[in-house]
Amino acid sequence: MFATPAYAQAAGAGGGAGILIPMVLVFAIMYLFMIRPQQKKIKEHQAMVQALRRGDQVVTQGGLIGKVVKVKDDNELEVELAEGVKVRVVQTTIAQVLSKTEPA
Missing domain, CATH: 2.30.30.30 (SH3 type barrels.)
Structure with missing residues (x-):
């Protein structure tokens, strides 16, 4: 009626890789839409200030x-x-x- 401990542990072993892919995707989206444009804006401002x-x-x-x-x-x-x-x-x-x- 109850599952043996070895069988129950084997079923949960694959869950760690499932969370890694969404975390990488979230970081990639944040980089493309937030970090990269901000870095570009900072470089443009520095160039403007240097050209004064x-x-x-x-x-x-x-x-x-x-x-x-x-x-x-x-x-x-x-x-x-x-x-x-x-x-x-x-x-x-x-x-x-x-x-x-x-x-x-």
Whole structure:
């Protein structure tokens, strides 16, 4: 009437491989739809920040619009918000470049 212990253990041995395939598929889908596009966006932002030069009109992440007056080597910009109002800004806080200047 009852199954022997050896027979009962043999039936449950194949269940470990069944969960591995869905986990690999979930990771692959997450990589394709979440991780890879985010990495691409970060690379584009870094390229935009590296291409900043004097005269570019930019928008900061805080929503301030200004013109780049000076690009410093230590990851810093000087941005003129209004006539005579200049602020120092970290380069990575630039959200968007509105207009680019022509290279001299």
